[in-house]
Amino acid sequence: MIEPEVSTIKPQPADKNKIWKIWWVAIILGVVTAAEFFVALQFPESWKDFKIFLFIGMTFIKAGYIVMEFMHLGHEQKSLMWTILLPTAFVVWLLGALFIQADAIYLAIYG
Template sequence: MGHSHGLSVEEQRKEDIKVGVKGFWILLLVTFAEVAIALFLKDLLPGLVVRLFMIALSLYKAYYIVSIFMHLGSEVGGMAATIVLPMALLIWAVIAFLWEGNYARTNRNAVMDARPGAETPAKETSKETSMRSIDDLPTQLSFQS
């Protein structure tokens, strides 16, 4: 784990094992708390409270793993930011793409079909999906140049 100056190799190994065992027990307790909340408290507490507890405990586990096992807890702020900020942008991008994809899926039939000869707006034939029936599809493909 961390390297302390002035310790022999055996002493450093023992310190590393202590940090690893402590991390194991902390992560085990937090995981048990998450499972207990999911199994036993989900009916007693409102759904939003349960979700907030689960998010908070998951973020704590992620922080602990990154700070202890990935050694970012002892790094300078700039180094930690080069790892944490791109991850935050990745999470934001996933949420944004899911949001936009859901919007496009729910409003798919309201969009005008720009192909020549296509119905406008697109005809919905099934209540389960917004896909058109196989009978409505053209039998031949034609590419206009």
């Protein structure tokens, strides 16, 4: 059993700018999520494709802030950043390949 001990290390003071920047990113994420709600519930149903386009756009804005700021990837070495980001191209390929397939299956059943 490890006994809790009294810390002898004096923490460095917090950098106010850094803390403020973290909350600033949080506010952006919150506002974008709120905007997604607004689009989902207030925009007319007939704008379906436009709504989907907006949802995907806003999702990538949020993903960008989470990965680049919260996960700090934007501040790592550029080579590390690309090592992580480039393999996601395989996801785009899978998306394309399987959606073409799905279209063909739909046509074969209902077309």
